[in-house]
Amino acid sequence: VAIFASLADKLQETFKKLRGKGKLTEADVTAAMREIRLALLEADVNFKVVKDFINRVKERAVGQEVMQSLTPGQQVVKIVHEELTALMGGSESKINWAAQPPTIVMLVGLQGAGKTTTAAKLARLLQNQGRRPLLVAADVYRPAAIKQLQVLGEQLKVPVFSMGEGISPVDIARAAVEHARKYGNNPVILDTAGRLHINETMMAELVAIKRAVDPHEILLVVDAMTGQDAVQVASNFNQQLGLTGVILTKLDGDTRGGAALSVRAVTGCPIKFIGMGEKTDALETFHPDRLASRILG
Numbered sequence: 001v002a003i004f005a006s007l008a009d010k011l012q013e014t015f016k017k018l019r020g021k022g023k024l025t026e027a028d029v030t031a032a033m034r035e036i037r038l039a040l041l042e043a044d045v046n047f048k049v050v051k052d053f054i055n056r057v058k059e060r061a062v063g064q065e066v067m068q069s070l071t072p073g074q075q076v077v078k079i080v081h082e083e084l085t086a087l088m089g090g091s092e093s094k095i096n097w098a099a100q101p102p103t104i105v106m107l108v109g110l111q112g113a114g115k116t117t118t119a120a121k122l123a124r125l126l127q128n129q130g131r132r133p134l135l136v137a138a139d140v141y142r143p144a145a146i147k148q149l150q151v152l153g154e155q156l157k158v159p160v161f162s163m164g165e166g167i168s169p170v171d172i173a174r175a176a177v178e179h180a181r182k183y184g185n186n187p188v189i190l191d192t193a194g195r196l197h198i199n200e201t202m203m204a205e206l207v208a209i210k211r212a213v214d215p216h217e218i219l220l221v222v223d224a225m226t227g228q229d230a231v232q233v234a235s236n237f238n239q240q241l242g243l244t245g246v247i248l249t250k251l252d253g254d255t256r257g258g259a260a261l262s263v264r265a266v267t268g269c270p271i272k273f274i275g276m277g278e279k280t281d282a283l284e285t286f287h288p289d290r291l292a293s294r295i296l297g
Ligand code: GDP
Pocket: 109, 110, 111, 112, 113, 114, 115, 116, 117, 118, 145, 194, 249, 250, 251, 252, 253, 274, 275, 276, 277, 278, 282
């Protein structure tokens, strides 16, 4: 992943030194931790997240078993890998399917984060798993969004439910769920309206939709390229809406990957999917261990 290239380079250099040492002293570990700390900060990982991470790794790394093992350097690398995986949520987080279909997945996020594109990508991914999703155009403030979703739905042969622009998104959401019940669509994927910045009108509207249809998933679509802003946005949405997860988009970009490494730790919300490109097949289930491996080599 391009955004982690620089971080990966730096960590791998540190690991090479560690592995080459044979026996490790506490000073060796301290020096390595300093390098890892700097590399993470340069990758734009949240300051407090870095601090806690380094403390955890260090506590384990200077332990008797590690220092006296035959391959202490290797052990430290393993600990970094485990802690990095844990930081990003440990294991993969699945969609919370409703016992009684349809499962309602509400996508929220700021304008431009990639919500509409992600709605289509998610529909495609779930369709490939044998589901019969319904896309719902509830972004009534950006007329182009409805058209955009219809075009994408047509490409994917996924039905798109829309009622035009003059209708309240709450009514659209309710009617869409009815429609899905009647025609056996599952899940219902709601593409809601964003704004350029978080504001009360947007939040009030999202809360109203949430109350009306009681979604099983409220997933925040957030642009990883915005770095620490992404983390702030996630915290804010989570406080006001109670998110069940996050979808990070634009991880194919060339910015630093701090958001991906901080969102889970700061908000407690699992990253469920990652967007890796503009095309509709560019959405992946998020595997913390795999990303840790990609970063650590
Ligand atoms: P919305 O306003 O949140 O609905 O955002 P859109 O779905 O219209 O997406 C905004 C822009 O981001 C579009 O040009 C998308 O093609 C682009 N985009 C969305 N997801 C990704 C991604 O994962 N990678 C890249 N490179 N671009 C993306």
